[in-house]
Amino acid sequence: MAEQAEQRAPRPAGTVISLARVDADMVPEVGGKAANLGVLLSAGMPVPPGFCVTTAAYGRVAAAAGVQPSEPAEQIRGRLASAPLPEDITEAILTAYAGLGEDTPVAVRSSATAEDLPEASFAGQLDTYLNVVGPDLLLDAIRRCWASLWTDRAVAYRADHGIGQHSISIAVVVQEMVDADVAGVMFTANPLTGRRREIVIDAAPGLGEALVSGAVNPDQFTVDAATGEILQRSLGDKRTEIRPAPGGGTRLLRRQDRDRQDGGRQDGRRACLTDEQVRSLARIGTLAEELYGEPQDLEWAIAPDGGIRVVQSRPITTLFPLPEPDNHDGGARAYLCASLLQGLTRPLTPMGLASFALMSDSSRPAGNGPAAYRSAQIGMRMFVDVTSLLRSKGGRRGLLRAMKVADARSVDVLAYLGADPRFALTRAPKLGSLKSGLRAAPPFGLLRQVLRALVNPVAALERVSAADHELDRMLVLPEPVSGARRLDFVERLLTKEITPAVMRVLPPAAAGYVWLGLGRLLLGRLAPGGELQAVLRGLPHNVTTEMDLELWRTASSIRDDPESVRALTAEEPRVLAGRYADGTLPAACQAALRAFLARYGHRAVAEIDLGVPRWGEDPAHIINALANYLKLADPELAPDRVFRRAAENAEAKAAELAARAARSRGRLFGKLVAHSLRRARATAGMREYPKFRLIVAFAVLRRQLQLVGEELADAGRIQVPDDVFFLDLTEARVGLRGADLRGPVAERRQSYQREMRRRRIPRLLLSDGTDVEAAMAATQAASSAGGRLQPGTLAGAPASAGTVTGKARVILDPAGAHLEPGEILVAPSTDPGWTPLFMTAGALVMEMGGPISHGAVVAREYGIPAVVGVFEATTRIRTGDTVTVDGAAGTVVLDLSCASDGGR
Template sequence: MDEHADRHPSRPGDTVISLARVDAGMVPEVGGKAANLGVLLAAGLPVPRGFCITTTAYREVAAAAGVDPSGPPEQARSRLAAVSLPEGDVEAILAAYADLGEDTPVAVRSSATAEDLPEASFAGQLDTYLNVVGPDGLLDAVRRCWASLWTDRAVAYRADHGIDQRSVGIAVVVQEMVDAGVAGVMFTANPLTGRRKETVIDAAPGLGETLVSGAVNPDHFRVDAATGEILQRSLGDKLSESRPAPGGGTRLLHRQDGAGQACLTDEQIRSLARVGTRVEELYGDPQDLEWAIEPGGGITVVQSRPITTLFPLPEPQNHDGGTRAYLCASLLQGLTRPLTPMGLASFTLMSDSYRPTATGGGPAPYSSAQAGMRMFVDVTSLLRTRGGRRGLLRAMKVADARSVDVLAYLAADPRFALTRAPRLASLKSGLRASPPFGLVGDVLRAMANPAAALERVREADREMDRMLVLPEPVTGARRLDFVERVLTKEITPAVMRVLPPAAAGYAWLGLARLLLGRLVQAGELQAVLRGLPHNVTTEMDLELWRTATSIREDPDSVRALTEEEPQLLASRYVEGTLPAVCQGALRGFLAKYGHRAVAEIDLGVPRWGEDPAHIINVLANYLKLADPELAPDRLFQRAAEKADAKVAELAARTARARGGLYGRIVAHGLRRARETAGMREYPKFRLITAFAVLRGQLRQVGEELADAGRITAPGDVFFLDLAEARVALRGADLRGPVAERRQGYHREMRRRRIPRLLLSDGTDVEAAMAAQAQAGPSADGQPGTLTGAPASAGTVTGKARVILDPAGAHLEPGEILVAPSTDPGWTPLFMTAGALVMEMGGPISHGAVVAREYGIPAVVGVPDATVRIRTGDTVTVDGAAGTVVVDRSQASDGGSRGPGGGR
């Protein structure tokens, strides 16, 4: 029993509390670090004795010193560093220190109330002082820990995580100093690959500060936590170590023989892994620990915090054990951001109602799953049959080229070995992985008669329009019934009815490619698909250009768009106070396309008709385009003319080489391809049309719930699912759950890396590939040649503009757009872009299709393009070869990047 624990029990308002009296519920008083240490102590884990100076002491001293949380950080730091502590606090601190022994060396650590929490670790943001000796040294270290709450890096970190600067308090942990023979850090899940139950240990001689600060190359070990098998040993040079200095502080010693042998024995490695497993089981989540081993061999844990960067695991599924593989459906839709709970619920309803069923008692070919507020598809069953694997790889070649390599890598994993399925079962699996077999007849009819197929689409449109009408008046419960019926029974068949024309166009293209054989060069068939008719996304963008053209003629409208902020202009539009020409032109555009949005596949995202700020920003960008030859409508017309010329050229080439009949067939096939391939965007367009109607119905339910006080605002309904909305209509107050989900949503919005292929043990397969190959971009982002999938032929050199989110983005005419992925909400930016580079996508992904239509070079599926390329870099995009050459020698703005492209 800690004697200090008895003498200093915790009470509200205490300035000093023994760590043995601290528990997980005391974060507001002791901060995240101290709370975690208290939990470890209570569980009997080896933690150094100590005490905590609470946030009460800090707040009293900060108030007396005149610290203003909204003022300059340097002012707060200087005042706290020089402040005099109240006499009562000094007495309490020194009494607690005396209980540890006279002039005992201690470690003094900051413990903020927003630190070491599941949503934000704050690792390295606040200060620690080691080997502090004596009362004066202790009090000075306490002041400096308080001051570290206001370093520029800590303030910026809180701002980035949306943490109110005024809400944060800081406590200080004081613990007996461990004179470590070896120290280091340990992760109970692999932080690079995400794999759970794989412990990663970095170790170096002496105190841990050299390792944490990056001053030493440590020994590195990976351990299978379940078996204790040491999977990897990598020895660092360990050329320096930190040791306690006589009288206080630390000193750095240089070593000559650090690389000779490991600083941990195999048994110590396994013992550390066992300690890590105990700590993870205690918290229920993977942990990041700091540890030390005393010269006598005892292991001590000096800190534990959650690993906040791991991608969440998929929700548990009802399967018979074994590792599962999940393909990210969100990324395949060009969406890196999370989906709202209602958006996720809508896709789950649609996929579960339409998913092909298993045959012969076997597993279903795929099922939906969720992780990190994103949609995934369980493709385990497909990977385990030869036909399913072939069908999946075939689909990815055209949808997302990078996924092909990732799936091929996983295919070599014995956990996903092919099962000995009968040939017929394997064939069925392959067909289920491919587009719906029932559409083949409709596709053949569309190939034979495109005009009739387009008329059938128009009839399907009229049927869908009738389906989406809900006669008023109607109750909130009836609105939810309507939304559920459309999602589960009606919307998917309606969208399927408009698929055949586009499929027919690409079938004709494939037939022409087969006939051409070696007569066609790389990129030539892409040229045939430029300037296609019937592409609703192109038509939308051209309509927006015409809107800008009409506005350009009115000086008042031009002045408003170029001088006022888009969000203010959006408010003026809603109020009807924009200049008349601008108001009318924008109203006309939104009447046709107001149902669209960035990230529009999410039902929870506001449509442009609700918030036109993004469209207004794009219009302002269009007004900067001065060269009439670069006008998008002229570019589109020239692209169509070049495509027709390419059709004639390829037909003539075939006729010369193989005869007139072959030439005529190629010409016919390519013309037919051009007639209907532009319909590729139409099924999604109709889906989004339906989503806008369903969103309107849900919004009215939200208004009813907000009026009744069950949620705070009408838009909160999109942070519920349909079942929860029904419960709220019956009287449940769901304001608390909505607030928690909004917090989780905003946290996920900050996440940059989304796994393409995620395993049920947490492994990001693409990251595991890179770790195994020890490849990927260098830490300093050195330039070079990046490779991806060819998407739109042509070569352009220009300045790069990295844009992570199109909302409010600025793209100068001719700049190279570098983006993680795109959906139709991005395409207005394409109209003034010189070229496109994307991290996601394949030859028929959305961005590739639209880039070809505009005749701009494009390379897609470029790994980490938004990291390896910086705004201002000079880049050369070769859309036929699939290469991007980066030249940083002439970067124009210091290599910045960000959501607005480094503006």
């Protein structure tokens, strides 16, 4: 009865607690590391005994030391490192220490309340002290652990992960020291490829500190968790090791020193673990993963008696989420990231994802169509299940052909996956293949309209204008209207109206690229390299180019007003955006910005997401672009002049190619080439228009959802109106009927912010978590493939011809980005919200994209060299590096002699 009463009562804020009494619910008192160790101990795992100095002790000492939340971190560290400990805390610590044995060597580790959790691991951010011997050194190590909560790296880490600096506390774990013969780390999912149930073990002689700190090149073993089979082993040189020093602390030994001590028995060419030890570690890792229900990152050591000890376990926080299980055929599935194909690395809001799910369902053929049409939401991003396409000869060929122009890098990744027996081609009945092919083909009506546009592009453009008027009528919802009717309106447009309306404006652009393909076919070897790309520069009817040129004209008008120039160059864009909303910008700037936003305020960065504010709501990004334009001093680099020259050069190139064809194959042949290229230029610029009209519609839908959000917020169902974008339409309806949705919204906002920090997004993801591109890169590195390139040369796909050498500027998010005129823009991917930066860029390098991806098209129009599909460009190139971009060869060459440390 007494025990039951103790469980019901609030837990006392003790200062020291045995690890054997710690459980998973005690994170606020003991931190994440200690809580995890307590769970392992309770499950019977081999964890060294010890105790925890709780957050209550830290709180008391910090308060007594006069630590103030407003103080600089450096001052806080100083106060904590020298703080005297209250007598009762000292007594409790030393009593617990004595319980481990007289002057027992211990490891002293920090355990913060936001550490070793699924959201953030804090790996390496806080301090650990090994082989601490004696009471005085123990108390000093505990103080230094407390102080490490306020190191610059820990403060920066919390800021990057959105963790409040003063909402976190710290405990300290004290454990018996393991004088390890061998130690290391173990991941129960492959941290490089993401593949689940594939265990990776790194091991090195001595204490694990050598491996964790990077002081040693370890042995590595990869194990199949299901069978225990060692799939791969790689032996490191193990040139150094860290060992306990007599009397406390550690010492670093070189291999030759260690060999002398051991009579030459050590051999760096031998594995430091036996196969049985590897399998035993793997079994422990599997048990830990099953215990926590998610992949784990464990630190372990092998004691002199041969026993394995687990000294730490935490979730692997970097893995991309798994797809929802789909066991309709029980096999592996492959998912292509549609978000990346749209130029987005960031997540979509739940409402943004829901809108595309509705549009996808509406465009799916009757009877659910082939499996290739299934979409999936993984990691708050859009994916498409391409398993059936990969297993079909025709489907695979079509998919590779589409990726060749949409995202060149994906061609190699898909081809690599094609060798996987799980995705081997399957024989399908001819009738079934024909039906699937017909279902996957564009609607016959669309093909007919493309053919009509081929014959008469002027009439096709007139039909686009008529389709625009029809869509504008659809987008009107007479007021007043209830919230439920607004949701009906949004749902009807998403499921029935928008997709057909967008398809009606597609034929001219499709016809333009058909004519371009015909021109390429006719010219053949007469137009080598990227010559034909030059014909696509300065195209008419490109709404994105027109928008950027209008923004340049806006900047030019502002340049004539000194007061506006002073405001744009002296104040932060966010402040200026507030002034615009208040109507207090200088008159010339206010009027010019209002006129631009009247035409283009519906656009945004990541504009395909309904949950993202439009420029009309938040013009800070456009104001920043205007400020950048004002720095452009050379009139010859003015975007309107550059565009005009690009158009003139394109016309000249088309004439040159036609003349070349006439000389080679006759006058009639030359006329046919000229006609093809002229028709291509007439309508290929319309490529951007279908998406432009989609975003016009999305801006209207967003406004209707905002009004629903205002109704829900007024009723207290959500906190603020924009919370509606963290729901789907069904949930919004439930909210209108009275449900409190604040809890689900808060959880989704937290998930969204976590995904916003994610930089690595798989192009192609398998159902077992494998990032195929990362697996391919690992295979190539292991086999030394790709060594044909010179050092410092990165290969991609040619997208816009020309060669430029300049300073690189790596930009991950265009919002507030600074790009000096002539700098080379290096980005993960781009959508129309990025293009204001293109107008002053010297060249473009992207991790994503193909010859007709958005960034490539706009780069060609501006006449700047571009290379796309460059693997990990934003990490291998750093801001300030001097690089040469060859848009025809598809290469980016780093000048290794003057590589910059900027951004490292």
